Every structure is written in C-alpha cells, then in structure tokens.
Amino acid sequence: MKIMKNWLLSFVIAFAVFYAMDHAIMSMQGLPLNVDMTPAQ
Amino acid sequence: MSLPRSLIPEQAEAEQAKNRLTMHTISALFLIVLLSALMLTPEFAWSSDTAGAAEAVENVENAVQAEPAPKMGPKDYRQIGSMSSRSFVWVVAQLHLFLAAFVLAVPLFVTVIEWIGVKTGDQRYDDMAHEFMKVTMTAYSLTALFGGTLAFALFLLYPTFMGYMMEVFGNQVMVYALLFFLESGVLYIYYYSWYALRYGNKKYIHLSLGVLLNGVGTTLLFVANAWATFMMAPSGVDGSGAVTGDIWAIMRGPLWNPVNLHRFVANIAFGGAVVGAYAGFKMLSARTMAQRAHYDWMGYTSNFIAVLAFLPLPFAGYWLMAEIYAYSQQMGITAMGGILAWLFIVQAVLIGTILLAANYYLWNGMSRCPGSKRYTWLIKYIAFTLVVSFLIWVTPHTLILSAKEIAVLGGSHHPILGPFGIMPAKNIAVNLMLIGTFLSFQLYRRSDKEITVAWAGFGNALMVAIYLIAIANVIFLGVYYGYFTNTVYKVGSSVAQVMSTLIVIIAGVTIDTMMFKGARTLPVTWGKISNRGVYALFALPIAFTWLMALMGYVRSSVRTHWHVYTVMKDNSVDNFIPSIGHAGNMMTVATIVFLLIILFIFWVASLSDTRQAIPGQKPAQESA
Numbered sequence: 001m002k003i004m005k006n007w008l009l010s011f012v013i014a015f016a017v018f019y020a021m022d023h024a025i026m027s028m029q030g031l032p033l034n035v036d037m038t039p040a041q
Numbered sequence: 042m043s044l045p046r047s048l049i050p051e052q053a054e055a056e057q058a059k060n061r062l063t064m065h066t067i068s069a070l071f072l073i074v075l076l077s078a079l080m081l082t083p084e085f086a087w088s089s090d091t092a093g094a095a096e097a098v099e100n101v102e103n104a105v106q107a108e109p110a111p112k113m114g115p116k117d118y119r120q121i122g123s124m125s126s127r128s129f130v131w132v133v134a135q136l137h138l139f140l141a142a143f144v145l146a147v148p149l150f151v152t153v154i155e156w157i158g159v160k161t162g163d164q165r166y167d168d169m170a171h172e173f174m175k176v177t178m179t180a181y182s183l184t185a186l187f188g189g190t191l192a193f194a195l196f197l198l199y200p201t202f203m204g205y206m207m208e209v210f211g212n213q214v215m216v217y218a219l220l221f222f223l224e225s226g227v228l229y230i231y232y233y234s235w236y237a238l239r240y241g242n243k244k245y246i247h248l249s250l251g252v253l254l255n256g257v258g259t260t261l262l263f264v265a266n267a268w269a270t271f272m273m274a275p276s277g278v279d280g281s282g283a284v285t286g287d288i289w290a291i292m293r294g295p296l297w298n299p300v301n302l303h304r305f306v307a308n309i310a311f312g313g314a315v316v317g318a319y320a321g322f323k324m325l326s327a328r329t330m331a332q333r334a335h336y337d338w339m340g341y342t343s344n345f346i347a348v349l350a351f352l353p354l355p356f357a358g359y360w361l362m363a364e365i366y367a368y369s370q371q372m373g374i375t376a377m378g379g380i381l382a383w384l385f386i387v388q389a390v391l392i393g394t395i396l397l398a399a400n401y402y403l404w405n406g407m408s409r410c411p412g413s414k415r416y417t418w419l420i421k422y423i424a425f426t427l428v429v430s431f432l433i434w435v436t437p438h439t440l441i442l443s444a445k446e447i448a449v450l451g452g453s454h455h456p457i458l459g460p461f462g463i464m465p466a467k468n469i470a471v472n473l474m475l476i477g478t479f480l481s482f483q484l485y486r487r488s489d490k491e492i493t494v495a496w497a498g499f500g501n502a503l504m505v506a507i508y509l510i511a512i513a514n515v516i517f518l519g520v521y522y523g524y525f526t527n528t529v530y531k532v533g534s535s536v537a538q539v540m541s542t543l544i545v546i547i548a549g550v551t552i553d554t555m556m557f558k559g560a561r562t563l564p565v566t567w568g569k570i571s572n573r574g575v576y577a578l579f580a581l582p583i584a585f586t587w588l589m590a591l592m593g594y595v596r597s598s599v600r601t602h603w604h605v606y607t608v609m610k611d612n613s614v615d616n617f618i619p620s621i622g623h624a625g626n627m628m629t630v631a632t633i634v635f636l637l638i639i640l641f642i643f644w645v646a647s648l649s650d651t652r653q654a655i656p657g658q659k660p661a662q663e664s665a
Contacts, residue, residue, distance in 0.1 A: 006502045014506035018514045018541060025537040031530055037521070039530055 110205050110282025110609040117201035118613045126198040127615035128627060133194055135590055135631040136638070137187035139311075141265075142304070142589070144184050145258045146312025147177045148231070150346050152251030159244055167239070169339050173316050174232050175649070179642045181228060185221075202604050206268065209278065213264065213288050220261045227254045259305065266300050267292040273600055274368045275608050282608040295368045299361035300596075306357050310350035311589060314581040315639060317343030321578035322643050324568075334568035340578050341406060341567075347581060348399045348482065352475055352546060355392075356539055358592075365599065372606070376599045383621055384595050386437050389467070391588040393431035396474050398580035400427060403481045405574025412563035413488035423477045430470035430477070438462030465523020468535050472515045472542045479542075480508065483549050491561040500556045507548050511541045586635055590628035598624075 026033050032040040111117070120126050151170045158166030196203050207214065231250045238247035277291030278284050284291070317340050324336035366373035375381060404420050407413035436458055440450075447453055460466060483504075494500070515538050522534035600606045602616040610616075619627075 003498060006499045007506070010499065010502040010506035011510070013503065014510040017507075017544065018510050021540055021544065022514065022518070022537050025540055026530075026533055029533045029536065031533040037517075039526055 108208065108283055110278075110605065111201050113201060113604070113610060113612040115612075117199075119198050119200070121198070125615060126194075126613070130191070130194050130198060131627055132631050132634070133187060133191045135593065135628075136635055137184065137191045138593065139586060139589065139631075139635045140180055140184035140187055140638070141262075142308040142311050143315055144177050144181045145262055146308035147173055147316060148228070148251060148254050148258060149309055150313065151177075152248065152255055154342070155251060156248060159248065165335075165338070169342065171235050172339070174235070176316060176319050176642060176646045178228075178232055179645045181225075183638060183642070185225075199604075202609070205282070205605075205609060206271075209271065209284055209291060210268065211288065213267075213292070217261065217264045220257055220264065224254070224257045224261055227257060262304060262308070263297075263301050264292075266304060267294070267297055269597075270294045270296040270300050272603075272605050273365075273372075273596070275605050278608060280608070282605065296361070296364055299357070299364045303354070303357040303361050306350055306354050307589070310347050310354060311582075311585045313343050313345075313347030313350060314585045317347055317578045318582045318639070319343075319643050319646070321575045323647070324575055325572060330568055334566075337409075337568045337570055337575075340575065344399060344402055344578060344581070345482075347585075348478065351395065351399075352479065353543075355471055355475070356543070359535075359539065369606075372599045375601060376595055380618055380621065381595050381598060383437075384591055384624075386435055387591055387625075388588065389431075389434040391584045391591065392471075393427075393434060393474070394584040395581060395588070396478050397427060397431065398577040398584065400424070400478055400481045402574055402577035402581075403485045405570050405577070407485060407488055408571070408574075409567060409569045410488045410563060410565045412491070413484070416484040416488065419480070419484060423481055426473055426477045430474045433461045433470040434467050434474075436461040436466075460524065463523070464535070465519045465531060468523070468538050469516055469519035472519075472538050473512065475542050476508070476511060476515070476545050479546050479549060483553065486553060489563045489565045490557060491563060492556050493559050493561060494556055497556060500552055504549065504552055507545055511545045514538075514541045582639070583632070583636065586632045587628065590631050594624055594628060 022037065023033055034040050118126065121129065151173045154166050154170040154173070158164065158170065227250060231247070231254050234247060234250070238244060238250075271291060271294055274294045274296045275282070275291075276294035277286030277288075320336045320340035320343055324333055324340055327333040327336055362373065362377065365376060377385060400423065404417075404424075407417060438459070439453055439462070440446075440455070442450065442453060450456075454462070492500075518534040518538050518541075522530040598618050600611075601618060602611050603609065604611045618624075
C-alpha cells in the first residue's frame with residue numbers, strides 16, 4: 001500500500017510540476033494555453 | 042573553515058591562527074590589483090562612470106567621430122605569394138582559438154579540483170589538478186605564438202580593415218595586452234608555486250591565485266569576443282561606421298553576452314575533453330596497475346567535466362541563434378536556412394558522436410563497480426533512444442535530388458522521413474539525447490552507492506516519475522505544437538521542452554544529493570575498464586575540435602560579404618561564402634593540425650617525467 005502511495009504521489013507531483021511549467025513558459029511568451037493544453041484564442 | 046589534516050603539517054597548523062588575517066589580506070590584494078588595473082584604464086568601459094575616464098573616452102570619441110569606415114579597394118588587401126589571405130588567416134585564427142579555449146578552460150576546473158582537494162583532504166585531487174596544469178603550460182606558449190602570428194597576419198594582409206578596428210576599439214586593445222601580461226604572470230606563479238604554497242594557509246594564497254588567474258582569463262575572453270561580435274552586429278557606430286558611442290556601447294553589442302556565455306561553457310567542455318584524451322593516452326601507455334588506476338580516475342574526471350559542461354551548451358547555442366535572429370532575420374536565415382544550413386546537419390553528426398562516445402565511456406566505466414549490475418539492464422533502452430534520436434537529428438529536410446529521383450520519390454521531401462527533417466522533430470531528438478545522457482550519468486553515480494535514507498522508495502519513485510513525464514512532455518510539445526499548431530506556438534513550445542530537460546537535470550542532482558546522505562559506498566576498482574572504453578576519450582576531443590571549427594566558421598560566415606556587417610564591405614577576392622566542400626577541407630586541416638599539436642603537447646608533458654638511466658645502471662622506472 002505504501003509503495004502504491006509513493007508511486008501515485010510521485011506521478012501527481014511530477015505531472016503538476018510539468019503542467020504548471022508548460023502553462024507558465026507559454027504564458028510568459030504571450031502564448032496562453034487552455035486547461036486541455038490547446039492554444040487559447 | 043578548517044583545513045584537512047592530511048594536507049597540514051604540524052608546523053603549518055600552529056601558524057594557522059597567527060597568519061590567518063595576513064593571508065586573507067594578501068589574497069584580497071590580488072583581486073584589488075586586478076580591479077584597479079581595469080578601473081585606471083581610461084578607455085575601459087567599466088571606468089566610464091568616473092569623471093576623468095569619461096572625459097578621456099569623450100576625447101577619443103570626438104577624434105574619430107567624423108570618420109566613417111573606409112571603402113575598401115584592391116590596394117587595401119595584400120597576399121603572401123599566391124596564397125589565399127582568407128585561408129591563411131582562417132587556419133591561424135582557428136588554431137589560436139583552439140589553443141586559447143584550452144588554456145583558458147583548464148585553469149577554471151583545475152582551481153575547482155584543487156579546492157575539492159582542500160575540502161576533502163584527498164591529495165589525489167591536488168596531484169591531478171597539478172598534472173592538468175602541466176599539460177596546459179606547453180599549450181600556453183603555443184597559444185601566444187599563434188596569437189602573435191594571427192595579429193601579424195591580420196595587420197599585414199588586411200591593414201586598412203585592422204586600422205578601422207583599431208580606430209573603433211582604441212585603447213581597449215591595450216587593456217587586452219595588459220590583461221595578457223597579467224594572465225602570463227599569474228599563470229606562471231600559479232603553476233610554479235604549486236609545491237611552495239601547498240599546505241596550511243599558504244594553500245589559500247594558491248587558491249586565490251587560481252581565482253585571480255581565472256578572473257583575468259575570462260576577462261581576456263570577453264574582451265576578445267567583443268571584436269568578433271562587433272564584426273557580426275556592430276554597435277556604438279552609425280550606418281557609415283563612424284563611432285558614435287563610447288567603448289562600452291561598442292563592446293556591448295546584441296551578440297556579445299550570448300557569445301560570452303556560449304564560448305565560456307564550450308571552452309570548459311573542450312578543455313575537459315582534451316585533458317581526458319591526455320589521461321586516456323597515459324592510461325593506455327601505463328606500465329603499472331597503479332598508474333593505470335590513476336589515469337583511469339583522471340580520465341573519468343575529465344569526461345565528467347566535459348559532459349557536464351556540454352549538457353547546457355545547446356541551450357546557450359539556442360540563445361545565441363535567437364539573438365542573431367532578433368538582430369537580423371536575414372543573418373539568421375543565412376545561418377539556418379541557406380547554404381550554411383547544411384553545416385547544421387554536420388553539427389548534428391558531431392554532437393551525436395560526442396553524446397554516443399560519452400555514454401559509451403560511462404557504460405564501460407560501470408564495470409569498475411559491481412554495484413552497477415543493478416542498473417545495466419537500462420543501458421539498452423538508453424542506447425536505443427540515443428541512436429533513434431541521432432538518426433532523426435541528422436535527417437535533412439530538403440534533399441539534393443536529380444529530377445528522376447524527385448519523380449520516383451513523388452516530391453522533394455520523403456513521404457515518411459520528411460517530417461523528421463524539421464525543427465520540432467530535432468528538438469525532441471536533442472532533448473531526449475540530453476535526458477538519456479544525464480540518465481547514464483545518474484546511473485553511474487549511483488553505481489557505487491547503496492542508499493540508506495528512510496525515504497529512498499519515494500525518492501526513487503519521484504525520480505522515475507520526473508523522467509517519464511519529462512519525456513512525455515518533450516514529445517507532446519514537439520509533436521502537438523510542432524505539427525498541429527501555427528509557427529509561433531512551435532517556437533514557443535521549444536522553450537518548454539528545454540525547461541523539461543533542465544528540470545530533469547536539476548531534480549536529478551538535487552534528489553541524488555539528498556539521497557546520498559549516509560549512503561554506503563561500494564568498492565570501485567579504478568583501472569578496470571576496457572581499452573575500448575578508453576578510446577571513447579579520444580573520440581570526444583576530435584569531435585569537439587571539429588565541432589568548434591565548424592560552428593566557428595558558421596558564426597563568422599553569417600557576415601557574408603561584410604567585414605563589419607552592414608558597415609564595412611569586404612571587397613577582397615574572397616568576399617563570398619565558399620562551397621561546403623572547401624569549408625569542410627579548411628576545418629579539417631585546422632582540426633588535424635591542432636590534433637598534431639595536442640600530441641606534441643602530450644609528448645612534451647610526458648617527457649618531463651622521463652629520466653635517462655645513469656650510464657652503467659639499470660633504467661629507472663617512469664614516475665606516475
């Protein structure tokens with residue numbers, strides 16, 4: 001159970017970091033994204 | 042800060058407290074001397090906020106302000122016999138740059154290694170740092186000789202152009218000369234005082250000399266870079282080439298800092314690769330196991346330095362190219378969309394060679410430690426990723442085809458391989474190769490450790506998750522924004538790809554550093570590496586040297602038919618971009634000559650260890 005929790009938590013953290021980074025980097029360049037990562041108009 | 046006991050004889054320890062203040066004062070004085078030298082030079086930009094210096098700058102400006110760049114004619118160019126002046130200057134400048142890159146880079150990591158020796162108390166670091174410097178000393182004289190030859194050649198063959206450059210840069214060139222004197226003096230003191238300033242507080246004086254040496258060396262590099270970047274993107278002058286700004290405005294062109302960063306990082310990677318070859322050369326010729334072990338460790342350290350500096354280099358390159366495009370789209374397109382674009386395919390081959398060789402060396406090096414068996418199953422996947430990425434990176438977009446071949450192919454682009462020829466595919470490939478290389482490094486570093494922290498399971502899971510999501514992110518950004526959205530998103534997402542790779546590297550170093558606390562160290566047998574693995578240490582400097590020649594040529598050629606872009610036209614017989622074949626031959630000649638020089642340097646460095654046997658006695662053993 002603990003092992004499962006470790007893996008789940010790790011993937012959630014990693015996903016959140018990269019997702020936030022993608023939004024931040026694109027927004028900084030004036031290229032905002034929608035939640036589903038499509039270019040916002 | 043306490044000094045390692047193994048490096049402190051008892052007498053030095055007793056004097057430590059008494060002399061501490063004096064030693065630190067003396068160390069600081071070296072830095073003050075350097076700064077004073079720079080600030081007291083009237084033409085130097087960083088002193089322009091002082092009234093006297095500003096006035097001096099203004100006077101020189103007024104003197105040259107009305108003078109536009111000369112219009113060049115046949116009388117402004119000279120030749121030695123029938124030899125092409127461009128070819129001669131090309132090879133000499135390239136050799137000077139190779140050697141200068143080497144001698145400026147090695148002291149940078151030598152000082153760090155020396156510092157590690159002080160911190161850890163392991164005398165092997167100190168010996169290794171000293172041996173690296175020994176190799177550099179011969180190269181230093183040769184750098185100066187080629188620098189002098191280059192200066193003479195430029196003034197002889199391009200007198201009017203050099204006259205204009207002197208007019209623009211004025212006394213700044215004398216600052217360069219002053220720095221060169223300083224560099225020479227400090228270098229000789231640093232090297233020859235190694236054993237005189239080895240223990241106790243005297244070691245700190247020696248380390249301060251190292252810092253001073255690197256401060257002067259890096260400043261030299263930046264000053265010289267200003268000349269090259271002024272020719273590419275002139276600043277501080279008007280459209281006619283007449284000087285309108287002070288020396289700071291002239292130096293601080295749009296490409297100065299990108300070139301400064303790129304050359305600084307590249308020099309470290311290059312220097313590491315060259316000394317790695319020295320270690321490989323010494324290891325293969327070692328006669329005892331102790332020698333073999335010593336040079337194996339030295340080779341590993343060199344490779345570590347070279348690859349660690351190499352990993353961020355593509356990002357510095359991207360910044361430079363982005364600034365080139367921002368300065369002049371025409372210049373950017375000449376570099377990456379015109380005739381020079383083909384050289385970027387060659388660049389891909391060379392960088393791919395470097396990464397494959399570096400990884401191959403690391404994989405072979407894992408055999409030094411039985412603990413590596415836990416990770417060797419991953420090597421085949423890394424190798425597969427590297428090879429596939431390498432093949433994608435070298436796939437050209439537009440092929441050179443005959444009409445018949447185009448008809449057979451159904452167009453100028455291959456229906457399946459065509460999409461691999463554009464930047465999104467190459468961005469994915471480069472980032473995956475860098476992530477794969479970092480993974481090899483991380484596995485190597487973990488090979489001799491057994492992690493004992495309580496949260497090891499979570500730490501490992503987090504590291505795996507970061508790798509997998511970073512890889513998925515790099516591929517998603519490349520494919521989705523590269524092929525299914527417009528160009529602005531394609532370019533924008535490449536930054537996020539780079540950040541993904543950087544996150545992997547930073548997270549990997551941070552998590553490992555935390556996890557290694559209290560880790561059990563497993564045995565490592567230095568010298569236990571196959572000779573094939575050591576040959577990779579020779580592949581690295583050869584590929585690095587060629588790469589520097591190649592990309593240096595591209596950087597210089599983007600000026601096309603201008604000596605100073607848009608300001609001073611090149612009206613010589615060589616005012617055109619040569620064919621790729623000719624350029625390739627020139628780079629290859631420079632590379633081969635440099636490698637011969639390096640072999641000479643290695644031989645001279647080894648010669649100092651050789652002792653002739655006393656007549657009538659058995660030959661003495663060669664020292665390590």
